[in-house]
Amino acid sequence: MNYNAPEWAESRFPNYTAVSIQALYCGSELPIYNICSELPLLIAVSSGSGSLHTQEQTYELAEGSAMFLPANTYVTLLTARGKPLHAYQLSISTLPPVVPAAAVASTKPSALLAAAGILYMPAAATIVTYMEELYFHRLPVRELRHAQNQLLLHQLVLMLLELHEASSAASEQRGMEQSVTFIEQHYASKITREQLSSIAGVSEAHYSVLFRRLAGCSPSEYISRLRIHRAIELLKGTGGMLRDIAQKVGYKDEFYLSRRFKQQTGRSPSSYMTEAPQRIAALLTPYGGHLLTLGIKPSVEMLEQSGFIEAEGLNFAETTVFFDPECTLEQIKAALAETNTELIITTRQSLMNWGPTPEQLRVAAPVVEVPWLEVGWKTHLLLIAKAVHRSEAAERWLANFEREELMARQHIQALPVAEEVITILVLDPKELRVYGARNVGYTIYHSLGLRPPAIIGKALEEYGEQFHAIPIEAEELGDYAGDRLLVIVFSDATGSMAHADRIFESTHWQSLPAVQRKAIHMLDQEEWVPYNPISISLQLQRAVALFDSIRY
Numbered sequence: 408m409n410y411n412a413p414e415w416a417e418s419r420f421p422n423y424t425a426v427s428i429q430a431l432y433c434g435s436e437l438p439i440y441n442i443c444s445e446l447p448l449l450i451a452v453s454s455g456s457g458s459l460h461t462q463e464q465t466y467e468l469a470e471g472s473a474m475f476l477p478a479n480t481y482v483t484l485l486t487a488r489g490k491p492l493h494a495y496q497l498s499i500s501t502l503p504p505v506v507p508a509a510a511v512a513s514t515k516p517s518a519l520l521a522a523a524g525i526l527y528m529p530a531a532a533t534i535v536t537y538m539e540e541l542y543f544h545r546l547p548v549r550e551l552r553h554a555q556n557q558l559l560l561h562q563l564v565l566m567l568l569e570l571h572e573a574s575s576a577a578s579e580q581r582g583m584e585q586s587v588t589f590i591e592q593h594y595a596s597k598i599t600r601e602q603l604s605s606i607a608g609v610s611e612a613h614y615s616v617l618f619r620r621l622a623g624c625s626p627s628e629y630i631s632r633l634r635i636h637r638a639i640e641l642l643k644g645t646g647g648m649l650r651d652i653a654q655k656v657g658y659k660d661e662f663y664l665s666r667r668f669k670q671q672t673g674r675s676p677s678s679y680m681t682e683a684p685q686r687i688a689a690l691l692t693p694y695g696g697h698l699l700t701l702g703i704k705p706s707v708e709m710l711e712q713s714g715f716i717e718a719e720g721l722n723f724a725e726t727t728v729f730f731d732p733e734c735t736l737e738q739i740k741a742a743l744a745e746t747n748t749e750l751i752i753t754t755r756q757s758l759m760n761w762g763p764t765p766e767q768l769r770v771a772a773p774v775v776e777v778p779w780l781e782v783g784w785k786t787h788l789l790l791i792a793k794a795v796h797r798s799e800a801a802e803r804w805l806a807n808f809e810r811e812e813l814m815a816r817q818h819i820q821a822l823p824v825a826e827e828v829i830t831i832l833v834l835d836p837k838e839l840r841v842y843g844a845r846n847v848g849y850t851i852y853h854s855l856g857l858r859p860p861a862i863i864g865k866a867l868e869e870y871g872e873q874f875h876a877i878p879i880e881a882e883e884l885g886d887y888a889g890d891r892l893l894v895i896v897f898s899d900a901t902g903s904m905a906h907a908d909r910i911f912e913s914t915h916w917q918s919l920p921a922v923q924r925k926a927i928h929m930l931d932q933e934e935w936v937p938y939n940p941i942s943i944s945l946q947l948q949r950a951v952a953l954f955d956s957i958r959y
Contacts, residue, residue, distance in 0.1 A: 421501035421517045423564045425556075428498075428542050433457060433484055434491035440484040446498040447520050448476045449563065451531065451538040455492040458485050466527050468492065473531035473538075475567055477522055495538040499564070519568050526570055537563050582607035583621050586614075590626065591766040594633040595657040600626060622770075630657075632770050635671045638664060639773040642680055643794050649676060683796035686746055690739075690753035690761075690768075694777065695727075696939025697788050698752070700804055701797040706746040707739075709761075736763045743771040752791055754779040783872035784849070788940055808944055812854045815951050819855045824954045828889030829857045830921075833876065834907045836899040841887045843867055843874035847935040850946040851893070855954075860887045881915045888919045891926040895935055928953060 426446055433440050433455075442448065450459075451473040459466045459474060460483045466474060468484070476482060486492040501517050528534065537559050547553040586606040590598060603626060604614035618626050634656040641652045653664035668676050688707035689695035695708040710729040728742045743751070751774045758764055765774040775794045777787055785805060792801035819825060829851055831842035841860070842848040844867055851857050852867065859867060866874045879887060896907045910916055921927060935946055 421520075423517070423560065424500055424502050425541070425560050426498040426500050428538070428545050429496045430542060431484065431494040431496055432491065433486035438486045441481070442476075442484065442496070443479070443481040444476075444498055445478055446500050447478050448480075449497040449499060449534070449538070449567070450474045450476065451495050451497075451535040453493045453495065453535055453539060455490045456487045457490070457492040458487075459483070460485065461525065464525075466525075467529070468494075469529070471530060471532040471535055473528040473534045475519075475522075475526035475528075475571075477525070478520070480525070495535075495542050497538060497541065497563070499560075519564065519571050522571055524574075526567065526574060528570065534563060534566060579607070579609065579617070582609065583614075583617050586618075587622065587629075588767075590630060591633065591764075591769070594630050594637070595655060597657075598626075598630060629770060631667060631671060634658065635668055636769045636773040638668065638676070639679070640769075640775065642676060643773070643775060684749040686749045687795060688743055688746070688748045688751045688753075688772065690751055691757045691777075691779065693784070693937065693939040694752045694754075694787070694791060696937065696941050697784075697791045698795070700788060700940040701792055701795065701800050703795060703797070706748045707742050732761055736767055739763065739768070740771050743768075748772045750775060750795065752777060752794065756780065780873055780875065783845070784938055784940060784943060804940065808940070811944070812947060815947050816854060816856050818951060819857070819954055822954055822957075823959050824891065824957060825857065827858065827891050828860055829891050829893060830860050830863075830887055830889035831893045831895075832887075833895045833897065834904075834910055835897045836906050838878045839881060839884075839910065840876040840878050842876050844870070844872050845875045846938050847893065847895070847930065847946055847950075848876075849938070849943060850950050854943075854947050855950060858889075860889050862887060881910055881913055884915045884919060888921060890921060891928070892919070892921045893928050893930055893935075895930045895932050897932055 431440060431450070442450075452468050452470055454470050456467075456469045459468055461480065468474075484492065484494075499520065501520065541556060541559050541563075544552055544556055547556055586603045589603065589606055600611050600614060603618075604611045607614055607617070609617060615625065618629075622629050624632075637656045638652050641647065641655065649661035649664065653659070653661045656664070658664040658667065665675055668674075668679070672679055674682070685703075686706040687698055687703055689698055689705040690707070690709055692709050695705045698705050705727050707728045707730065710731055728746055730739060730742055749772055751768055751772050753765070753768075753774060753776060755765060755776050756779050758768075765776060768774050775791075777790045777794075779787075782790075788801050788805065789798070792798045831848055831851060833840040833842060841863060843859075843863055844852065848859075849872075852859050852863075858864070863877070866877065877887075896904050898904050899906065916922055934949060
């Protein structure tokens with residue numbers, strides 16, 4: 408007899424069957440129910456609530472939730488007090504293949520029934536409905552009802568397979584991401600594919616395929632990029648002997664480093680360090696302004712309104728890729744790759760607030776970390792200039808600015824405003840702040856030498872350029888109020904400034920001498936908050952014009 412397998416059966420996938428279905432009830436008389444089955448089980452909660460306990464974990468059960476348990480899994484059901492747990496338990500198996508003995512060996516095992524982990528479904532109302540119907544018609548007397556039961560069973564199996572595949576894919580993705588993190592943290596050590604595939608939980612052959620799909624290159628290429636980019640960072644930073652740098656990044660000697668360096672960059676380390684990079688990303692908004700000061704238009708820049716420069720002649724949007732701080736790491740890496748970025752300028756503190764780490768960005772380009780709060784904008788400029796081979800340009804710009812600064816200070820000190828105490832207030836949706844040495848505070852107190860409130864003056868003496876602002880309550884306004892108030896209102900996410908009205912209408916505000924004298928100046932956030940060389944220079948000009956316009 409010849410056996411002709413129909414096309415739809417050639418894949419040899421298993422056929423599923425329901426072995427049994429039972430109703431479970433846990434109440435005050437039986438609050439604990441132990442389960443251990445030789446077959447995989449699907450448990451669906453019809454009403455009540457409780458918990459399911461394994462040796463390693465506890466799962467909350469509520470009406471509409473479900474769980475799929477692998478074979479031979481020992482669990483305990485506990486009902487919540489006053490909420491009896493009513494559930495259904497379905498055991499599932501597969502039927503023997505109806506094919507010749509020679510074809511049995513090619514039958515594929517069930518991926519669902521072979522799964523080792525528990526599948527937890529906190530919201531599975533459809534599964535509960537199907538289970539209730541199966542239980543109600545568990546003893547069909549008509550073939551039609553039997554066929555309907557078979558259809559319900561396979562609909563349940565289909566949903567479980569879809570959830571299993573989605574869960575497996577998510578688990579596989581997490582494993583791959585963990586292996587990438589391992590590479591980023593240990594690239595200077597010897598790393599084997601066996602190690603990485605073990606971390607990811609996949610075979611070595613499959614790992615290489617998944618890695619290329621995830622990272623766009625092989626694991627060895629990824630490690631090489633990290634090592635060379637870190638070598639560039641060290642060369643730009645502390646410098647040192649090439650032999651020492653080679654060993655720090657994972658190469659045995661300077662000769663091997665030089666070969667790999669040239670393969671990746673097309674230049675030797677010494678040649679690379681004499682050439683200024685052209686495509687530089689600023690992953691902190693103010694640092695984009697520092698690059699513009701040095702004549703470099705950023706290849707990629709974070710777009711934050713409070714740090715964006717709007718000035719005549721600075722039309723760099725056509726050549727710069729902007730990204731929102733809400734962008735994912737993958738989107739940022741794509742932007743860096745698209746623009747062929749050669750260097751990333753950022754600060755670790757900013758990255759911590761945003762999400763990615765220098766280690767995660769390093770594969771795209773070398774990362775130069777310039778401290779933010781620890782130093783002021785002039786030091787920022789000098790450090791960035793050193794990294795991009797523009798130190799002479801930075802020195803010239805600062806010399807010109809300091810001449811302008813001196814002239815402005817001499818002019819303002821001859822005006823009546825020099826005898827006044829100036830307070831800079833920021834009305835943020837979340838808090839009220841008094842500015843110190845940074846942003847517009849630098850221009851008012853340092854450049855022009857105007858007098859701050861006594862409390863602010865003491866903080867300036869103690870902390871210098873690291874003193875940004877002090878958050879205060881409305882009740883404390885009188886302690887910081889000067890003869891003249893400079894006020895900046897930050898809008899909320901919707902663009903509203905209603906929070907400022909609450910301050911302006913309060914008795915604490917109305918009782919301030921400067922308010923009663925109408926010695927208040929509302930400043931535009933976009934013009935007075937950015938903290939970079941170009942913005943500070945513009946603020947100096949605006950401040951002189953502002954104080955010149957005052958009529959006493």
